[in-house]
Amino acid sequence: MESSSPALELRALGRRFGERAVLRSLTLTLEHGQTLAVLGSNGAGKTTLLRVLAGLLAPHSGRARVLGAELPRERELLRGRIGWIGHEPLLYRALTVSENLSFHARLHGQGRRRVAELLEAVGMSARAKTPVRELSRGMLQRVAVARALIGSPQLLLLDEPEANLDPGAREALEPLIGRDSRCTRVLTSHDPQAALEEADLVLGLRDGAPLLLEPPASIDRDRLSALYSP
């Protein structure tokens, strides 16, 4: 049933923090397997949008349907179906890489095999027994990717996934969280050009309001820079 409905369906979505509107009247539809790139300067509401889509923040107005689940009412239906890669790796620093991953694997009903598979995929098999607090930022991000993918999510929410990665890691993770993953993806990026290449649809936010919502082919440089102009 849910495959017949789009992956994302937002109607006049709004969210405030206290008195300040961080998302205003956002309407868009994203089909399964497509990639939405969210662009905008710092504080434009990119991360807030991702948090709303993940069910971590309740929308204040409008409607949001994510993977067929109406937010915030059916938030529970989303649990375990979203892969989240944000600024924080969401890993316990005192536990080892494999302890963290097998903790998440078991929550998803998966075993050691899945952990090994993902460790291999992100190139961290050699560091499985290293405590997370000893990892570099780039390695943390690799483990965070493994953590996010362990439950085979249907929707990937990527908040500047490449911010901490060196080019080698970027290449290694590309098949997992890049276009080739064939997952439905929502990503934010500081690099508009790279985001345009990846996206099927581009959303430009400024002060939480959508200034831009169209396929990347029709977007020219001027309108992109209007997003970032002071």
Place this chain on the structure above:
Amino acid sequence: MSTLPENALSAPPRASVHQPASGRPPGAARVALILLGKELRLELRTLESVPGMALFALSAFVIFHFALNRAALQGDLAAGVLWVTILLAALLAINRLFVADAQQGGFEALALAPVPPGAILAAKAAALLIYLLVLELLALPAFALLLLAQPLAAAAFGVLATLLLGDIAIAVIGTLVSALVIRSRARDLLGPLLMLPLLIPVVIGATSALSPLLAPHAPDLSSWLSATGLRWLAVLGLYDLLFGLIAYALFEFLLED
């Protein structure tokens, strides 16, 4: 992990990484066990709670010895000293209970994973209960050795039953309060301020139950039960049950956002 044969990994992993999940998400009780396992593993790794609690309890006994200027305690004084010490030691663990989750993204990770709120409550309360039981395993002999006027062994069952029921109340209320204050400024201060009044009935119940057992001529089990013991165990049990239900009903509201 390392026990896996090499050739299991040699199959192209990337193709299978995004395959639909084969496993079935575990039930709530199983999830609670997984969470409890993680909790205990973290405590074993960091040793942030239990050793501190035990050391605190030992110091408190020494302080009581000097502050009260007594070599040996008995009756309600002994029961009071023991309970105050356990209560204050518990506050140390309660303050730390959710810190790792709040600071290292555990809350978000759990909100994204298929984890029901009740399982988080159960796992945290069970972890706290285990910390308290381990603490008592260490502190009770020390208390008997340092401060108690007569041997504890005669009253062991009554003492253990009282401690267990009291510990459950501390664990349940502690988990609820700890989650309540974790996102506020000054949580280190607010936690104890909220905890202590909520636990005064537990102190009343537990010390009332214990004091005849620690008196010079301790009654045997059946006469203790029929005199006051049973009544106070029932009061503690009901208090556990009531706060367990309240915490279960309210806990999900503390995990949102």
Place this chain on the structure above:
Amino acid sequence: MDSTQKPPARLLRTAWLPVTTALMIAAALALTFFYAPLEAQEGFLQKIFYLHVPLAIVTLCGFVYGGLLAIAHLRTREVRYDVRSYVAIHMSLIFGVCVLITGSIWAKGSWGHWWVWNEPTLDSFLIIMLLYCTYQPLRFAIEDRERQARYASVFAITAGAFVPMAMIVVRLAPQYVHPRVLSSANNLPAPMGATFVVALLAFSLLYATLWRLEVRVKLARFRLRALQRLALERAQAPLRAPLASPGAPLLVPSTASADRSSGRRRQLAERGEVIVP
């Protein structure tokens, strides 16, 4: 609603409660000092009973009422229930301080000490007050307003359930085995009982009046803030429009701004932040 009513009707609607309260307080005072007989042992001091005990009952009921309103808040997520719950607890705290002061005066007069540990009701009242004293510090230590309301509601429900439990457990404690010192309302002579009932009613009304007043002030302030926000958004809307490309077909702020603001207003009303007249 208000605007369609004639002024006298409106006045009646808002004024009946404070007027009745004033009359009842006057009646309670009159009965206390001129009707109720002097108590044989304590004499004039016992008159404080008609102040202390009704205040205590109203305080405790207010705490529990705050918990019930908090349940309504968690079920509906409407701001107004949180405001009502907050004000109920706030008012009870103020009343509660009066209870502790009057109780202390009574204890000093009767037993010569400002505080005695032989009155379980007063002792459990102190424990309950200790707990509720943390309500406001907890509430205002949480920055996000929605989370603040949610967490405060969880506190209010827990503490509301704690009120009867603390009363019961404290009463069971072994230090109160001897009979209670203060007379309760059950076995009072008729004139004393009647005075007590009138006083209880009067202080309940006083609580209700003050509660309603503060709730209204708070909701009016929210409404003002919401309207200010609305005005600000309207003022900003034309500023944003030229930035967007005119040709973009999916551009979203497409509805007429008047429609949008009335829709926004309705949403705010649903959330209890604006009371639609």
